[in-house]
Amino acid sequence: MTDTQGTNRPRLGTTVLGYPRIGPDRELKRAVERYWRRETTAYELRATAAELRAATRAELRDAGLGSVPGNTFSFYDQMLDAALTVGAVPARFAGHAAGDPLDLLFAMARGAEGVPALEMTKWFDTNYHYLVPEIGPGTRFRLAGRTPVDDVVEGREQGIPTRPVLVGPVTFLLLSKAADGAPDGFAPLDLLDPLLEVYAQLLTELSWAGAEWVQLDEPAFAADRTPAELGALRRAYARLGDVAERPGLLVAGYFGSLGEALPILADSPVDAIALDLVAGTADVDAAGALTGLRDKTVLAGVVEGRNVWRTDPDVALSRAARLLGSAGRVEISTSCSLLHVPYDASRETTLPADLVERLAFAREKVTEVVLLGRALDGEDVTAELDAARARAARPAGRDDRVRARLDALGADHYRRADGEVRAKAQASALDLPTVPTTTIGSFPQTGEIRKDRAALKAGRIDDAEYVRRMRAEIERVVRLQEGIGLDVLVHGEPERNDMVQYFAEHLAGFAATEHGWVQSYGSRCVRPPILHSDVSRAAPITVGWSTYAQSLTDRPMKGMLTGPVTILAWSFVRDDQPLGETARQVGLALRDEVRDLEAAGLRIVQVDEPALRETLPLRRADQPAYVDWAVDAFRLVTGGVADSTQIHTHLCYSEFGEVVAAIDALDADVTTVEAARSRMEVLDALGSGVPRGLGPGVYDVHSPEVPSAATMTVLLRAALDRIGAQRLWANPDCGLKTRRETEVVATLRNLVAAAAQVRAAG
Numbered sequence: 001m002t003d004t005q006g007t008n009r010p011r012l013g014t015t016v017l018g019y020p021r022i023g024p025d026r027e028l029k030r031a032v033e034r035y036w037r038r039e040t041t042a043y044e045l046r047a048t049a050a051e052l053r054a055a056t057r058a059e060l061r062d063a064g065l066g067s068v069p070g071n072t073f074s075f076y077d078q079m080l081d082a083a084l085t086v087g088a089v090p091a092r093f094a095g096h097a098a099g100d101p102l103d104l105l106f107a108m109a110r111g112a113e114g115v116p117a118l119e120m121t122k123w124f125d126t127n128y129h130y131l132v133p134e135i136g137p138g139t140r141f142r143l144a145g146r147t148p149v150d151d152v153v154e155g156r157e158q159g160i161p162t163r164p165v166l167v168g169p170v171t172f173l174l175l176s177k178a179a180d181g182a183p184d185g186f187a188p189l190d191l192l193d194p195l196l197e198v199y200a201q202l203l204t205e206l207s208w209a210g211a212e213w214v215q216l217d218e219p220a221f222a223a224d225r226t227p228a229e230l231g232a233l234r235r236a237y238a239r240l241g242d243v244a245e246r247p248g249l250l251v252a253g254y255f256g257s258l259g260e261a262l263p264i265l266a267d268s269p270v271d272a273i274a275l276d277l278v279a280g281t282a283d284v285d286a287a288g289a290l291t292g293l294r295d296k297t298v299l300a301g302v303v304e305g306r307n308v309w310r311t312d313p314d315v316a317l318s319r320a321a322r323l324l325g326s327a328g329r330v331e332i333s334t335s336c337s338l339l340h341v342p343y344d345a346s347r348e349t350t351l352p353a354d355l356v357e358r359l360a361f362a363r364e365k366v367t368e369v370v371l372l373g374r375a376l377d378g379e380d381v382t383a384e385l386d387a388a389r390a391r392a393a394r395p396a397g398r399d400d401r402v403r404a405r406l407d408a409l410g411a412d413h414y415r416r417a418d419g420e421v422r423a424k425a426q427a428s429a430l431d432l433p434t435v436p437t438t439t440i441g442s443f444p445q446t447g448e449i450r451k452d453r454a455a456l457k458a459g460r461i462d463d464a465e466y467v468r469r470m471r472a473e474i475e476r477v478v479r480l481q482e483g484i485g486l487d488v489l490v491h492g493e494p495e496r497n498d499m500v501q502y503f504a505e506h507l508a509g510f511a512a513t514e515h516g517w518v519q520s521y522g523s524r525c526v527r528p529p530i531l532h533s534d535v536s537r538a539a540p541i542t543v544g545w546s547t548y549a550q551s552l553t554d555r556p557m558k559g560m561l562t563g564p565v566t567i568l569a570w571s572f573v574r575d576d577q578p579l580g581e582t583a584r585q586v587g588l589a590l591r592d593e594v595r596d597l598e599a600a601g602l603r604i605v606q607v608d609e610p611a612l613r614e615t616l617p618l619r620r621a622d623q624p625a626y627v628d629w630a631v632d633a634f635r636l637v638t639g640g641v642a643d644s645t646q647i648h649t650h651l652c653y654s655e656f657g658e659v660v661a662a663i664d665a666l667d668a669d670v671t672t673v674e675a676a677r678s679r680m681e682v683l684d685a686l687g688s689g690v691p692r693g694l695g696p697g698v699y700d701v702h703s704p705e706v707p708s709a710a711t712m713t714v715l716l717r718a719a720l721d722r723i724g725a726q727r728l729w730a731n732p733d734c735g736l737k738t739r740r741e742t743e744v745v746a747t748l749r750n751l752v753a754a755a756a757q758v759r760a761a762g
Helices: 027-036 042-063 078-085 091-096 101-110 147-158 169-174 188-209 227-241 261-266 282-287 291-295 313-321 353-358 362-376 382-392 400-407 419-430 447-458 463-484 543-551 564-569 579-599 620-638 656-666 681-686 709-723 741-760
Strands: 068-070 120-122 129-131 162-167 213-217 248-252 272-276 297-303 329-334 507-511 518-521 524-526 530-537 558-562 604-608 646-651 670-673 693-696
Touching (some): 027 042, 027 101, 042 068, 042 101, 042 147, 042 362, 068 147, 078 129, 078 147, 162 169, 169 227, 261 282, 261 291, 297 313, 297 362, 313 329, 313 362, 329 362, 353 530, 447 463, 543 558, 543 579, 558 579, 564 579, 564 620, 579 620, 604 620
Parallel strands (some): 068 162, 162 213, 213 248, 272 297, 558 604, 604 646, 670 693
Antiparallel strands (some): 120 129, 507 530
16 A cells, blocks of 8 residues: 555554564573573574564564564564674674674673673663674674565565564664774764665665565664764765665654654655654654654654553544644554563463553553554544543552651651761671672572472462572572672572562562563563552561571671662553652662661661663753652662661663762662673773772673683772772672572682782782
């Protein structure tokens, strides 16, 4: 069908910007991990991947979408795939380039044979992690991979035309880092022009393969951008729009308003623009003044792609309808890729029925897109819209007791003594050496632990037997740490399935899913809990486990909690009240837990906030309000302890430079951060911030490689030169849950040896 409203391209139709790729039952995760263990072949892994791609295409076609996205599959990460497609492979991986392409991909993702992996960081303000391409003046872009073309051909052979989805060239470069050894002043964006020639070649090959549309994702422009970066966007799409043989160009912006980038794209020769009208509602008003949109299709992203609540059809259609006079054609879409939500809410048979009625996972969101598209096209879908309204209008639960406690809080609930006063009290209470060693919290979860948890859930063992088995594991982990020589111990968290889900299962106002898996990175999947009502704590959650662990040793044992910002960031959160208000409810519940841990004799409590940076709004104008409520929620958790109780926090895989002031304002006594993959670059980002204890990680826990004591000594000495022995801690980058115990033991022994060498050197 040809669209006659302002463009001679085939009609795009209702669509989604992307779809989950792990499989409804995490088929990809299991296949990839079997391949890593050499229990299966590359052929078998690729066969599983092909089955998942075919099933996704068929599902989206059968749901009634006008355009089915393609090339959204990845064995690990879409930014890594983009780097491989354009030949951006660092020289250190040259030894892996001659074999199976899968081995090169996984070497870059995970490291191999002493070759460090690419750095990993958060995908904008989500909990998805991407691998950071390394670009230098010597990078020679070329069309090195044709996976996007192969995907189009595969879809055509299945009888399902697809719209390949690519990371846009400007976003690709803006999210890349300058390679080691690049001269001062070099930025990856300097190589935009040669990269555009590769994209131009790829567009032509996609057209030859039969693609009628291609989607180029440019979410980097949902953040503040310099005039030079905006100029790069203009130059990029002037060049790509000029490609003689190409599909229709759909440029997708998401995670917020496109702002100054929107008029640039409106005046460019692209054929369609996707707008996030959930997080970027300002674009609705801006579009009305842009005459350049009148010959373009605009995708109205009115179905939320990052949360799990039903769409209010009246709000969605109102926003989409306001674009009708501004664009050549308006189509309904999701606000962003559905990569960030689970597959199918109808599978959640253990959740309360009224809650399930409020939920929309990926499959339900596709149905919403199709329904709204039919309504926008003028079909009579009154009955279906009425049913959608009823589902979206179900209210959240309210707890007046929680609200009264929050209303009664005063400034003294957030205040602690000066940092130097606390440091002296803690030094006396803890008597730790310089450069103390510790871990972030979790230890490897064995198959036996997972079987025990499943046996408890299935009723094959009772609570008493489960506690006995977990205590046995805790004692084993405590003795292991003592034998390794760590200074500050953890209980290993064998009882916890996930650092957020575990707390959600013990707090009122949350629900845990059975099948709500979402990809976090690579083969790592999580089940974000659903925060649906007011939050409270009925009884202590961690105190019994932590006090038992402390009873086994004279060394300090850390009580381990997940902080309120991270619990919100890694949950699907109610959207009927401000996030800051919800964070205070969670913070109040955790405050009770911290005070109980202290009363039980724990001298160190760690409150992890790895999501502090990822939740930071992309636009600077929106950031101060976020920082205020995030810091207040954390300090509500920790503000009730004695000076001698040491508060730790942990942050990981983020651009910390943007939240230095917030990290400092948390007022933790010790802050541990990811630093191994970036080889201590985090210290440059932190600068003179965080004046108290700091533990820059020296062990990359997302790689199977075991770093030597010498390697970690070099990293610790680099940190020592910057922050001094009195502030420095030695620790891994993150928790050890996903690693094998043989790797962990060997590495922690090396960590202890490295710390000893640094102490001995003064």
